[in-house]
Amino acid sequence: MARSAGLRVTLAVDIVLLAPSRGRLGVYAPADRARGRRALPAGAPRAGESLEAAAARIVRTALGGNAAWLAQVATRLEGTTATVMFAGLVSAPAEDDANWIPRERAASLGASARRLVDEAVEAAAGWLDRTPVAFHLLPATFTLSELQETYEAILGRSLHKASFRRALQSARLVAPTREWRSEGRGRPAQLYRFVQRAPKASRRGVRFDWLSS
């Protein structure tokens, strides 16, 4: 690369953590004591630390554990601050965890944070089509309805049950266990486990039906 002077800036990291829960998407936005309102987690890399390592550290500090998926989404320069935005997916938090707000209420964090959340959700939806991340948001065994709800929460739309299961079966990504789980009313559901597979690179044709955004 042809190096030139460069611009001196302050580097920061913002993080949008998303978690599917009961078919909805939650955003991690704990109360920020310093400002008396909710805010997305943020921080900055330390000397010698990579951006990814810094983001993972900030997540660990906030949640006490790692995200199932964490990746850069975009970088923004505002004044003399450059902010690298990461999006992450984590397992559903406890239902009474007050640090999480529904995705729909992200607007209450301000216009800037709202845009970050929108970008994060879009990125997360893309990961679903390219990685097995959804399986890592669930416990070791899970029902196919739980898996479908996870997809639906992140994609923001409902999926066809039979098609979802057919695609899953043909990909041989899950294996049934001998256990069933009864969840209140309704027929018990069989538990499945994720089967790591050599991904078959099924190259399909070109699509000309791109989306609005």
Next chain:
Amino acid sequence: MARSAGLRVTLAVDIVLLAPSRGRLGVYAPADRARGRRALPAGAPRAGESLEAAAARIVRTALGGNAAWLAQVATRLEGTTATVMFAGLVSAPAEDDANWIPRERAASLGASARRLVDEAVEAAAGWLDRTPVAFHLLPATFTLSELQETYEAILGRSLHKASFRRALQSARLVAPTREWRSEGRGRPAQLYRFVQRAPKASRRGVRFDWLSS
């Protein structure tokens, strides 16, 4: 966002410009007089300038015109330099333009640049599925074979001719003109023009056949 101190760094912008040409992908890597070898274009934002504006300015300086598509791909922190990498797609350059090298020869730019080029190509392939960018790499009228070659160059694989045309027709994205072009030997090809359309958001099911990387 919960603000903290931040890290002082130097901000730079690297740019990978790709151009499909004769079914191959070219990379813009002019000779860097200061270092006596080829290098990817680079620069830095000016005070008050956005990253996108800086990238567009660097492209204009290098090419004398805008890219058909230019977008952030990733940001890397190495020591005290944060580098934002942009990828761009531009129309095919003149065949004798020595500033371009074949994509396969990107390794000669060094391991770092090679990785940037790989990431840029991957990003560009993603744009093809989500935006009409390929149409803006061609002149106002073009043959369907030229369009297909553009896709093939960026995707790095050959496409089925009949399927390509069927998908194109059903999307109603191109309209035939009354002109034909004879290109040396072989039957002349009809010229088409791009028809901007309200994109029909055809939401398809979930795919479980993610790719290796």
Next chain:
DNA sequence: TGACTTTAGTATCACCGTGATACTAAATCA
């Protein structure tokens, strides 16, 4: 001139994934 080559473009067909509809199965609830 006429056969061959090259490129453009189309027709047919088997196959597969999708989504709609409708069904069965097994649990709880009133």
Next chain:
DNA sequence: TGATTTAGTATCACGGTGATACTAAAGTCA
């Protein structure tokens, strides 16, 4: 017992894909 709820399956029509093979129209070359 019967209604409701959730799980799971069967069937069918439809549309997109890719293989194969064909026709069409130009240039090349003996």
